[in-house]
Amino acid sequence: MGQIIVMTSGKGGVGKTTSSAAFAAGFALRGRKTVVIDFDVGLRNLDLVMGCERRVVFDFINVINGEAKLAQALVKDKRIENLYILPTSQTRDKDALTKEGVEAVMDELRKDFEFIICDSPAGIERGALMALYFADQAIIVTNPEVSSVRDSDRILGMLAARSRRAELGLAPVTEHLLLTRYDPHRVERGEMMTLDDVLDILAIPLLGVIPESPAVLRASNVGLPVIMDESSNAGMAYADAVARFLGENVEHRFVKPTRRGLFSRLLGRPV
Amino acid sequence: MRIFNFFRSAQPPKPESSAHQAKERLQIVMAHERASRDGPDFLPLLQQELLAVIAKYVDVDQNKVEVKLDRVKDVSTLEVNIELPSRRPGTQRHRVTLQGATSS
Numbered sequence: 001m002g003q004i005i006v007m008t009s010g011k012g013g014v015g016k017t018t019s020s021a022a023f024a025a026g027f028a029l030r031g032r033k034t035v036v037i038d039f040d041v042g043l044r045n046l047d048l049v050m051g052c053e054r055r056v057v058f059d060f061i062n063v064i065n066g067e068a069k070l071a072q073a074l075v076k077d078k079r080i081e082n083l084y085i086l087p088t089s090q091t092r093d094k095d096a097l098t099k100e101g102v103e104a105v106m107d108e109l110r111k112d113f114e115f116i117i118c119d120s121p122a123g124i125e126r127g128a129l130m131a132l133y134f135a136d137q138a139i140i141v142t143n144p145e146v147s148s149v150r151d152s153d154r155i156l157g158m159l160a161a162r163s164r165r166a167e168l169g170l171a172p173v174t175e176h177l178l179l180t181r182y183d184p185h186r187v188e189r190g191e192m193m194t195l196d197d198v199l200d201i202l203a204i205p206l207l208g209v210i211p212e213s214p215a216v217l218r219a220s221n222v223g224l225p226v227i228m229d230e231s232s233n234a235g236m237a238y239a240d241a242v243a244r245f246l247g248e249n250v251e252h253r254f255v256k257p258t259r260r261g262l263f264s265r266l267l268g269r270p271v
Numbered sequence: 272m273r274i275f276n277f278f279r280s281a282q283p284p285k286p287e288s289s290a291h292q293a294k295e296r297l298q299i300v301m302a303h304e305r306a307s308r309d310g311p312d313f314l315p316l317l318q319q320e321l322l323a324v325i326a327k328y329v330d331v332d333q334n335k336v337e338v339k340l341d342r343v344k345d346v347s348t349l350e351v352n353i354e355l356p357s358r359r360p361g362t363q364r365h366r367v368t369l370q371g372a373t374s375s
Contacts, residue, residue, distance in 0.1 A: 053300045067319070090304055221293035 002110040005117050006135040006173075008159075010151030012122030014143045015180040018216055018226060019238070020119035021049045023139070025225035026242030028083035032114045035074065038088040039131035040121035041096055047087045051223020052077065061089040064101030070108055079228070084113075094127040106134045124158060133164050137174040139207060143181045144193040149201055152177075156204065176207035178241060183212045184257040195255055208241025210234055211254040321351060329355050 007020040017038075024036035037060060038046035047053040052075045058068035063086075070086075077083035086105075089096065109116050120131035132138060138159050142152040159173045160166055166173075179198055186192040195209055215232030219225065227242070229235040233254050240250045285291065325331055331353060 048296065048300065053296065067316075218289045221289035223296060 002113045002116050003136050004106060004110070004134050005115060005137045005139060006120055006132040007117060007139050007141060008120040008128065008132055008155050009141040009148065010122065010124060010128075010155040011143075011148045014141050014148050015178075015210070015216075016122075016141050017046055017049050017119055018220065019139065019141050019178055019180065019210075020046065020117050021225040022227040022235075022238040023242055023245070024050075024083060024085075024115075024117050025077075025080055026227045026238060027115045027117075027246075028077070028080045029227070030242070030246065031082060032246075033082045033112070034115040034117065035084040035086055035109055035113045036117040036119060037086040038119050039097070039127050040119065041088050041092055041094045041127055042090065043121065044088045044090040046085065046119050047075075048223060049220050050077070050085050050225065052085055052087070053223070056087045059087050059089045060105070061092050061096045063105055064096065064098065070105060094121075094125065094130075097126060097130040099130070099133065102130050103134065124154060128155075129158070129162060132159055132173075133162070135159070135163060135173050136165070137176065139176045139178050140202070140204065141178050141180055142198060142202070144179060144187070144195075144198055149193075149198055152202060156202070175204040176245070177202060177204045178207050178210065180210040181212045182209050182255070184255060188257045206252075207244055208237060209252055209255050210237045210241070317349075322353075325353060331355065 005023070007016045007023070009016050017040075020036050024034050027034040036046065036050070038044055039060075040046075041061060044059075047056055055075050058073035060073065062068040063070050063073045073086060075085045075087060077085065106116065118131040118135065121127040132155070140152050140155060142148050156175065159175065163173050165171065177199070179195060182195065183192055187194050195206070199206060211233045213226075213232055213234035215229045215234045216226050219229055219235075226232065226234050227238040230239070237254050240253060243250045322331060
């Protein structure tokens with residue numbers, strides 16, 4: 001039976017879709033059959049980040065409404081074996097996500113996939129609730145920034161009270177913190193909360209720290225999950241986080257400022 | 272500090288740059304979305320009706336139907352592949368392919 005993982009945050013723009021794409025690609029690159037689902041009905045973007053926007057015919061909502069078979073809506077990634085994308089509708093709204101409909105799709109996917117990643121929309125309304133409802137594990141994407149940390153805490157409350165596991169009194173959803181857009185230089189200058197500050201406040205286990213990196217924008221420009229940019233700090237940090245998720249013991253990198261030479265400072269280009 | 276930027280700033284983005292690719296990808300996908308914003312979401316219905324017509328004459332396995340929509344520049348191509356079962360075991364399978372293109 002596959003594991004359902006929700007990528008959630010409450011706040012928008014913190015890196016949920018970037019992280020969903022990176023984790024999905026990371027699992028698949030390690031031979032784990034993975035599907036990543038876009039729950040942001042009406043504001044479809046996972047397809048663009050995954051680079052499959054021109055191959056979408058049917059979507060998640062078509063499947064829920066019985067207008068298409070699941071196999072017809074799944075888009076197979078052209079670069080990575082074992083990786084599938086289930087895009088959402090760009091025309092309908094969140095009311096199209098019924099609990100029964102989502103459950104039927106999840107039950108079918110669980111039989112076939114090892115990991116099912118639910119890319120949550122921002123907010124705490126229907127779309128976000130449906131994305132987290134069936135989760136076995138949750139990756140909380142947080143920026144070291146006041147509003148993001150507060151919203152993450154709110155989402156943790158939702159997971160504890162309104163998920164299927166909570167409602168049925170099962171073992172709680174496993175929580176992981178993914179701290180993104182971390183800038184060790186600003187942390188050192190006291191302009192940004194430290195990793196420990198955020199861990200103190202949220203008090204959940206740390207899965208990974210993704211450094212602020214120009215590679216993220218470059219990757220989304222061309223529709224490539226950033227984890228495939230293996231030479232970038234962000235790509236390496238995601239690969240580490242995926243390894244940790246799969247039980248490997250990997251030390252955290254990119255949490256301390258690097259000393260840059262005169263030449264790279266002159267050029268003003270971070271790696 | 273960033274003295275090299277002075278020489279770099281005035282040039283337009285190179286065609287192969289990732290920023291240029293981003294703009295191109297967005298233009299393609301958004302042109303299509305804007306065009307179909309008020310139009311019907313016809314693909315699922317079209318597929319169902321095509322299937323219904325074919326199913327009147329032959330047994331069609333719903334899972335052996337493939338619908339592909341491809342967009343290259345101004346032309347959209349709709350391709351429907353339906354695998355038909357063979358009448359007797361061991362004989363060749365048949366495949367029906369429907370193709371249509373529209374330019375916008």
